[in-house]
Amino acid sequence: MSSAQSPLRITIWNEFVHERSREDVRAIYPDGLHMVIAEGLRQQMGEAVTIQTCTLEQPEHGLSEQVLADTDVLLWWGHAAHDQVADEVVTRVQQRVLDGMGLLVLHSGHGSKIFQRLMGTSCMLRWREAGERELLWIVEPSHPIFDGFEVDHIEVPQAEMYGEFFDIPTPDELLMISSFSGGEVFRSACTFRRGKGKIFYFRPGHETYPIYYQSEIRRILAGGVRWAAPSGSPYTRDARHCPTMTDDQ
Amino acid sequence: MSSAQSPLRITIWNEFVHERSREDVRAIYPDGLHMVIAEGLRQQMGEAVTIQTCTLEQPEHGLSEQVLADTDVLLWWGHAAHDQVADEVVTRVQQRVLDGMGLLVLHSGHGSKIFQRLMGTSCMLRWREAGERELLWIVEPSHPIFDGFEVDHIEVPQAEMYGEFFDIPTPDELLMISSFSGGEVFRSACTFRRGKGKIFYFRPGHETYPIYYQSEIRRILAGGVRWAAPSGSPYTRDARHCPTMTDDQ
Amino acid sequence: MSSAQSPLRITIWNEFVHERSREDVRAIYPDGLHMVIAEGLRQQMGEAVTIQTCTLEQPEHGLSEQVLADTDVLLWWGHAAHDQVADEVVTRVQQRVLDGMGLLVLHSGHGSKIFQRLMGTSCMLRWREAGERELLWIVEPSHPIFDGFEVDHIEVPQAEMYGEFFDIPTPDELLMISSFSGGEVFRSACTFRRGKGKIFYFRPGHETYPIYYQSEIRRILAGGVRWAAPSGSPYTRDARHCPTMTDDQ
Amino acid sequence: MSSAQSPLRITIWNEFVHERSREDVRAIYPDGLHMVIAEGLRQQMGEAVTIQTCTLEQPEHGLSEQVLADTDVLLWWGHAAHDQVADEVVTRVQQRVLDGMGLLVLHSGHGSKIFQRLMGTSCMLRWREAGERELLWIVEPSHPIFDGFEVDHIEVPQAEMYGEFFDIPTPDELLMISSFSGGEVFRSACTFRRGKGKIFYFRPGHETYPIYYQSEIRRILAGGVRWAAPSGSPYTRDARHCPTMTDDQ
Numbered sequence: 001m002s003s004a005q006s007p008l009r010i011t012i013w014n015e016f017v018h019e020r021s022r023e024d025v026r027a028i029y030p031d032g033l034h035m036v037i038a039e040g041l042r043q044q045m046g047e048a049v050t051i052q053t054c055t056l057e058q059p060e061h062g063l064s065e066q067v068l069a070d071t072d073v074l075l076w077w078g079h080a081a082h083d084q085v086a087d088e089v090v091t092r093v094q095q096r097v098l099d100g101m102g103l104l105v106l107h108s109g110h111g112s113k114i115f116q117r118l119m120g121t122s123c124m125l126r127w128r129e130a131g132e133r134e135l136l137w138i139v140e141p142s143h144p145i146f147d148g149f150e151v152d153h154i155e156v157p158q159a160e161m162y163g164e165f166f167d168i169p170t171p172d173e174l175l176m177i178s179s180f181s182g183g184e185v186f187r188s189a190c191t192f193r194r195g196k197g198k199i200f201y202f203r204p205g206h207e208t209y210p211i212y213y214q215s216e217i218r219r220i221l222a223g224g225v226r227w228a229a230p231s232g233s234p235y236t237r238d239a240r241h242c243p244t245m246t247d248d249q
Numbered sequence: 250m251s252s253a254q255s256p257l258r259i260t261i262w263n264e265f266v267h268e269r270s271r272e273d274v275r276a277i278y279p280d281g282l283h284m285v286i287a288e289g290l291r292q293q294m295g296e297a298v299t300i301q302t303c304t305l306e307q308p309e310h311g312l313s314e315q316v317l318a319d320t321d322v323l324l325w326w327g328h329a330a331h332d333q334v335a336d337e338v339v340t341r342v343q344q345r346v347l348d349g350m351g352l353l354v355l356h357s358g359h360g361s362k363i364f365q366r367l368m369g370t371s372c373m374l375r376w377r378e379a380g381e382r383e384l385l386w387i388v389e390p391s392h393p394i395f396d397g398f399e400v401d402h403i404e405v406p407q408a409e410m411y412g413e414f415f416d417i418p419t420p421d422e423l424l425m426i427s428s429f430s431g432g433e434v435f436r437s438a439c440t441f442r443r444g445k446g447k448i449f450y451f452r453p454g455h456e457t458y459p460i461y462y463q464s465e466i467r468r469i470l471a472g473g474v475r476w477a478a479p480s481g482s483p484y485t486r487d488a489r490h491c492p493t494m495t496d497d498q
Numbered sequence: 499m500s501s502a503q504s505p506l507r508i509t510i511w512n513e514f515v516h517e518r519s520r521e522d523v524r525a526i527y528p529d530g531l532h533m534v535i536a537e538g539l540r541q542q543m544g545e546a547v548t549i550q551t552c553t554l555e556q557p558e559h560g561l562s563e564q565v566l567a568d569t570d571v572l573l574w575w576g577h578a579a580h581d582q583v584a585d586e587v588v589t590r591v592q593q594r595v596l597d598g599m600g601l602l603v604l605h606s607g608h609g610s611k612i613f614q615r616l617m618g619t620s621c622m623l624r625w626r627e628a629g630e631r632e633l634l635w636i637v638e639p640s641h642p643i644f645d646g647f648e649v650d651h652i653e654v655p656q657a658e659m660y661g662e663f664f665d666i667p668t669p670d671e672l673l674m675i676s677s678f679s680g681g682e683v684f685r686s687a688c689t690f691r692r693g694k695g696k697i698f699y700f701r702p703g704h705e706t707y708p709i710y711y712q713s714e715i716r717r718i719l720a721g722g723v724r725w726a727a728p729s730g731s732p733y734t735r736d737a738r739h740c741p742t743m744t745d746d747q
Numbered sequence: 748m749s750s751a752q753s754p755l756r757i758t759i760w761n762e763f764v765h766e767r768s769r770e771d772v773r774a775i776y777p778d779g780l781h782m783v784i785a786e787g788l789r790q791q792m793g794e795a796v797t798i799q800t801c802t803l804e805q806p807e808h809g810l811s812e813q814v815l816a817d818t819d820v821l822l823w824w825g826h827a828a829h830d831q832v833a834d835e836v837v838t839r840v841q842q843r844v845l846d847g848m849g850l851l852v853l854h855s856g857h858g859s860k861i862f863q864r865l866m867g868t869s870c871m872l873r874w875r876e877a878g879e880r881e882l883l884w885i886v887e888p889s890h891p892i893f894d895g896f897e898v899d900h901i902e903v904p905q906a907e908m909y910g911e912f913f914d915i916p917t918p919d920e921l922l923m924i925s926s927f928s929g930g931e932v933f934r935s936a937c938t939f940r941r942g943k944g945k946i947f948y949f950r951p952g953h954e955t956y957p958i959y960y961q962s963e964i965r966r967i968l969a970g971g972v973r974w975a976a977p978s979g980s981p982y983t984r985d986a987r988h989c990p991t992m993t994d995d996q
Contacts, residue, residue, distance in 0.1 A: 100640065117867060118867040137433070151731075164386045164401075170940060177434045185426045187426075193916065193917060195868050232647070369592075371596055391847065391945060391979035396978055399980070419670055421667075444665055446889065482888045662885070662886050677932045
């Protein structure tokens with residue numbers, strides 16, 4: 001558990017592909033999506049956090065044992081190159097989540113190996129790129145992710161559509177539901193506990209729109225990071241043979 | 250538990266107010282909403298069910314101890330006259346649900362005393378009457394309520410809008426989510442267990458549109474009735490003092 | 499939402515009957531269970547809280563509109579006199595919970611009007627008074643209620659037995675399960691959201707044993723109070739007619 | 748979806764290792780655990796089912812594409828040889844579950860690759876072999892798995908102990924909780940939905956005790972098979988690009 005005194009250690013992982021291959025994406029995120037996400041978290045959380053970023057092309061994709069050991073909450077943005085993430089790194093991240101690291105899976109991260117691994121399902125959905133208006137409605141207003149939130153929905157003026165059926169396990173908590181101009185709906189903000197780790201899936205964040213500059217989106221990302229921070233009993237409760245109750249205690 | 254052989258005993262309760270006071274409603278439901286709901290269930294379920302109907306103006310609102318004792322699944326449609334339902338009858342229905350009777354709460358039944366009593370919350374929501382298109386999307390396709398259902402969403406051409414935040418406890422199962430032309434979303438098909446009883450809330454059914462004539466709506470009502478039928482252990486497990494484990498068994 | 503700076507305002511309600519009518523209870527809780535619960539919270543939470551107590555015999559049972567308006571989290575201990583709590587006060591407390599006040603329901607508070615009102619079920623269970631050993635096992639270790647907790651179970655040397663079936667709605671979160679020497683089990687630590695309020699039911703606390711002096715029990719009560727404190731969006735989202743999306747926003 | 752007329756097609760998979768390597772196990776299950784499980788299901792379900800069995804040593808462990816395509820519900824018993832199950836077969840079984848096949852995971856199947864794959868967690872627990880008495884208590888009596896069940900708990904006279912923390916995602920439904928003589932508790936009967944498939948984990952079944960001969964255990968296995976049978980919408984809802992709402996329908 002991280003104490004209130006020491007800053008929360010955040011790592012933002014971005015595959016960083018679109019920003020280098022597509023002019024329209026670079027125009028919005030010239031230094032990469034991760035840099036704008038980082039800027040948003042700094043703006044919202046100030047000195048309560050330290051932030052590092054890493055990308056696909058780095059050795060071990062930047063996610064060495066040491067980096068993960070020093071991470072309280074990991075954010076994951078991927079889309080075009082899910083297959084290029086090494087299984088060994090996926091296993092390492094999964095293990096850290098089960099041990100208590102928080103994980104925010106963003107937008108098309110629904111298709112990432114790490115999310116599928118933790119969910120056990122295909123995590124597939126329907127989609128359409130038509131620059132539609134998305135409205136995200138809060139369905140669990142007392143959740144701490146919404147601390148201080150003064151509205152009951154968020155409007156994203158232009159978004160890629162994601163529609164149900166979204167093939168995930170029933171979320172532990174369903175926090176927001178989106179509608180799109182085309183009429184589809186989507187479970188856009190969901191939480192899951194796996195092992196000692198907490199996972200927050202948050203849908204908005206398509207690379208061709210300036211969504212991570214939007215203040216409400218930044219507030220929810222910050223709320224999600226706070227919520228996903230390690231908490232609870234630090235007691236290590238490994239599977240083990242318990243000869244008797246006495247030995248066991 | 251009802252055996253497969255004997256027909257399921259259904260009671261449809263309707264306050265039966267709008268149909269007598271408003272010409273536009275009478276035009277659609279001349280004999281009352283309950284008669285059209287009954288027709289739909291007969292069409293879908295045939296000899297697997299016996300159906301009786303009752304209304305607010307009857308003695309005890311038609312819900313005597315005997316009627317409830319002879320009911321496997323109760324459907325509830327109310328809107329304009331929630332306050333006129335006697336608390337004593339509400340308590341009686343609640344007790345039967347806790348004892349195992351199924352309950353389908355339809356449309357504006359969200360504001361009924363019996364639903365509020367079983368939920369413990371206000372059950373309030375936002376609404377608008379503008380004849381909007383509603384799309385209901387399935388988010389739990391393997392649920393038996395959808396047995397044989399060949400589509401992944403239903404379109405209701407004209408509907409009253411209900412929007413979140415819908416002040417209910419987190420449903421045990423969230424089955425469908427609606428979007429409306431205006432952009433709102435709603436948890437439109439939800440299940441809850443209370444005591445030994447199963448409750449299905451299903452949103453569509455505004456009195457000024459011919460929604461209960463629509464075949465997909467009828468299929469879901471039939472699926473809901475089948476699902477809510479008494480099931481599980483008939484063992485009566487009253488609260489009681491258990492002097493010792495031996496006495497207890 | 500209570501800010502980190504201002505202390506959390508706690509009210510402890512105790513029916514305060516056993517302590518005055520029974521010598522054996524008075525021997526353990528001479529000034530009332532509420533005073534020992536208060537002492538425990540002060541010990542655990544220090545200046546992070548202000549605490550007031552109230553009892554059944556006070557006017558309005560000590561739970562006036564003003565007292566409730568000034569309460570962030572209410573703790574409820576009752577057993578022998580559930581029926582003497584005025585319905586009007588129960589309705590007032592329920593409304594405050596739906597508006598965001600936290601509620602801890604302790605031990606035999608399972609049978610209180612306020613708990614039954616918020617659950618919608620009988621909340622009944624089986625029980626036995628035989629001074630049995632109770633073991634409470636953590637089944638959701640990452641929950642913030644267990645922050646800093648260094649064990650995976652608690653032993654209460656002597657307890658009244660509560661056994662399943664416990665007639666409650668499925669909890670939003672099941673945190674601890676008890677076993678008793680006689681072999682029964684019980685869902686002993688459960689959370690529920692109702693409206694904007696958070697509810698924590700915590701089983702231990704029989705009046706004839708010094709359970710509220712036990713440090714692990716005190717830690718969990720403190721964790722429960724922290725968790726149940728008002729959080730989330732302060733936006734008032736009343737049910738209302740929304741003529742158009744524009745008006746609505 | 749299987750119609751009521753055609754029998755449910757069950758496949759029982761057993762690693763079949765202990766029965767051949769250990770005299771004490773062979774004494775109880777001379778032809779293998781799978782044969783006794785099959786006998787129990789036939790006894791309970793009669794002509795409503797057809798049953799085939801297969802084991803680890805067969806080509807593809809007996810789980811070819813064809814066998815799985817012809818299976819409505821698969822039962823899985825494994826313990827000593829989880830690692831010998833080919834990843835390719837695990838992937839195939841997972842895919843069939845996501846497509847709608849039911850899966851019963853029995854006893855030490857908690858550690859199987861297929862269960863871990865579908866859960867995303869370690870699925871670990873604590874354990875002890877001491878021939879303890881296990882009591883399994885029903886905590887959701889209205890679940891159809893308990894149809895016709897006339898008791899509120901089951902006693903297994905001698906069992907291996909499994910204790911919490913059981914590292915699984917929060918079950919969609921928690922049906923039974925065990926206590927053991929040593930004082931531990933365990934979530935012994937749990938359901939999970941993954942994709943269109945339903946999964947039932949049921950704890951009892953240690954190879955050194957005659958547990959699969961016990962009539963209550965057989966009833967619950969039969970109830971689990973019925974519940975896990977494919978249900979819901981047969982509509983194939985693949986992830987796909989939806990250029991417009993019109994194209995999409």
